[in-house]
Amino acid sequence: MITDTIVAQCTPQGSGALALLRISGPDAITIASICARLSSKKNLKNVSTHTIHHGWITNNNNEILDEVMFFVMHGPRTFTGETTVEITTHNNPFIVQNVLERILQCGARIAHNGEFTRQSVENGKRDLIQAEAINELIHANSQQVLQQSLKQMDGSFSNWIQELEKGLLKLISLCEASFEFLEEDIDFTPQIEAALITILSKIENLKKSFDIQQQLRQGIRIALVGSVNTGKSSLFNALIKKDRAIVTSIAGTTRDSIEAGMYSNGTYWTFIDTAGLRKTNNIVEKEGIERSFLEAKLADIVLLVWDGSRVMTTEEKAVYAEILTTYKEKTLLASNKFDAPQKKNSLFENAFFVSTQSGDGIEKLNVTIQEKAEKLFKQDSSPFLLNKRHYSLLVNCENELNIIINMLKSPEYELIAHHLRHALSSLIELTGKSVTEKVFNTIFNDFCIGK
Ligand SMILES: Nc1nc2c(ncn2[C@@H]2O[C@H](COP(=O)(O)OP(=O)(O)O)[C@@H](O)[C@H]2O)c(=O)[nH]1
Ligand SMILES: [Mg+2]
Structure with a gap:
């Protein structure tokens, strides 16, 4: 009240x-x-x-x-x-x-x-799920998240959970019936097992989307990585179409990473211009390598930039090759300064040849980045948006169901019913029908005042 x-x-x-x-x-x-x-x-x-x-x-x-x-x-x-x-x-x-x-x-x-x-x-x-979807809606930074949160506000995820709840309730009543039919030797296990497998696979599918969703929630991160003076900052400016990063010919101008966000094709993009792999006395600095690797790790797309007019040192080759093999799936190669006379480089044979000076190849690179990003979004096939709370409750539910599966060889229906009830209570907590004051407080603390 x-x-x-x-x-x-x-x-x-x-x-x-x-x-x-x-x-x-x-x-x-x-x-x-x-x-x-x-x-x-x-x-x-x-x-x-x-x-x-x-x-x-x-x-x-x-x-x-x-x-x-x-x-x-x-x-x-x-x-x-x-x-x-x-x-x-x-x-x-x-x-x-x-x-x-x-x-x-x-x-x-x-x-x-x-x-x-x-x-x-x-x-x-x-x-609760619909309430959380309102918060998602406000903070959605892609058309996809927007559509998902709109549906979720309308009850799509809640309905899905209710279907699972119904399934579990049915199983609980089966277990209870088994007490009554004890004498008659009716075996309910095949029925229970089949139902559990269906529910588990539904949960499994949903969980798969969680990681990719978490990743995409911040928008797509594209990190420009490569040696100093290869033209990362110039390329960064060309891609965000703004003179945001400082471009100079003195190595190491970009001391720390610079980020720029923008909306493109219904998605939020963050471009990260990194300081770059710096060489001192022909040795690539450890610090620069570590930072580049970190940015590459955090990014959804790594744009590995090279200066095609220069010969790569053995050391640079080793670092570039390592980035390329570690982040193969998400790396795009850009060989810059195509306007200048080119030096052969086996690592960059199949790269995008671009010139920030003449503008050659930039648009093609942009289109490829867009396509790569779209593929990332396609991996999120779930109609629902999951947050950490949803995820951990689904895991709880899943764990209980797996315990039951392992018990089915010599079923004790009372014990099965007990675990089913636990699984059910995780689901019920999702929609908030059995949420404690403390959980309520943590959920709504994430909201802003006035919402
Ligand atoms: N010839 C030529 N020079 C370029 C090109 N892009 C950048 N540069 C020059 O390369 C130098 C380093 O560029 P910068 O973007 O600061 O490289 P970063 O250190 O990798 O960020 C600058 O002098 C740029 O003018 C290009 O496409 N062609
Ligand atoms: Mg720079």
């Missing part, structure tokens, strides 16, 4: 045309009516539900704090399920602050992170 009436700014902080403040809870209208003056001279308490009203927010001396619009909605037909008043103010941080303080003075309290969504879960408007 929700007793508090809460308030927060739902739009991002900072200045802009408008800000939206939401008051939600049993006293939302009473509280708003204390500081609201409507141009229609009506009282907020008497207006019909789901109507919009022009007016002002006033302080306790009846002075105007801002000219606003009030959107009045009686529960439960609201986002939170609670009675809600949304106030659109002008978006100046001082105005927002004054209005917020006035609403607090009238009896609301400030909302915690994610508390509006939490109210909606407590009121049964959506389950």
